[in-house]
Amino acid sequence: MTTILVTGGTGTLGRLVTERLRADGHGVRVLSRHSPEYGVDLREGGSALDAAVAGVGTIVHCATTQRGGDERSARNLLDAARRAGVPHLVYISIVGVDRVPFPYYRTKLDVERMIEESGLGWTILRTTQLHDLLVMLFRGLAKLPVVFVPAGVRDQPIEVAEVAGRLAELAVGAPAGRVEDMGGPEVRTFADLARSYLRAAGRKRPVVGVRLFGKAYREFRAGGHLAPEQAVGKGTFEGYLRAGRGANKSS
Template identity: 75%
Template structure:
């Protein structure tokens, strides 16, 4: 039986990875700031040594757009080295090396720390989750007019499919940078917004908004997309149908 530590194990992705690995019969330790017995703030590192002791693989899902990922990774790598952990698996984002946005830069920096750690490592990049896209539209739809970034498309993927792939990689040998995992289709933000409004029964005028800055240019250029790796199966409409029920259209 393999012992696996999942950081961020109570989050949207980490919870599903944990479920899959336990169903396969592995011993899984869940690490988050509040999950006992491994309640650890990775940015501080207190208690981390006990969490990684005897672990065969660390699946590093913990991340925050509010900052601290690099320090968290340094602490995790140091503890994993000390414990002799054979494999560190990290989930990253397609385009972290092409879209100059702060959070993406941080994810790329963590990738490099892992690559240079001296540990056996695997990095998987995926496109954005359906859940995130729906959350963004939920916030934007609170206004009478739904503004969306002009000229930008997305390629959302089902988080369950990402969890399946991570669970597969967690019990395999370290593989370095593996092939990206992208959603089944590239869609414009307008199309995605229309699908969200239909699914939630809302009516909002859709207004494209041109933004400024290098990050917006990177998104307009499709730096966060991987159409050649459109291997996901679940569509955004299928996700919406499951989330919101009969209002959503299962197919376009």
């Protein structure tokens, strides 16, 4: 059976992709800076990266950071994959990277283009934001006596396990190019989602919408990051919070 390499395999999404693939009987290599087996910093590359990709049939590229360096990491990974003759690379991206001029989105779009031009077989899946990301955001905002959110912005959060399951399916298939986007089951305002988080966390805070400026904000208000026509997700934000995986009453 094909060996599959998961970059960022110790992270929120990569860990679940790894678990799903292993549960289905596939051999998986976990690559991250914290992996005991393949502890590689993709920004540095080198012989350790070459060893990690040698002999694998598919790479699922989940590693990412908003602190910069994704393009360099992708370039190193693609170079190593070409040297090793890896036939398939699966990449997780974000709905709206080609519409919303947000810096991190531009980076994701640049990496998409690098993959498309790499000469490798490739599959790219774009999804809306994960529940986990929203909770991390709201947890930070709730440290203030007032929770400020961008006015007029909606979101369509999706369950990470559903995204992981889809990536695992794509990893064992043939290269498929850009596949259909995945969106969460509901499109809701940021203010409404923030209030749901606060209730689940047992925090009493007023939620105030703040009007921002710039093209990125306008595109977020226009819904450039949403995929209502691909609302294929099943798990709701409230369901995620009820499961106790998001709200933390002691935070």
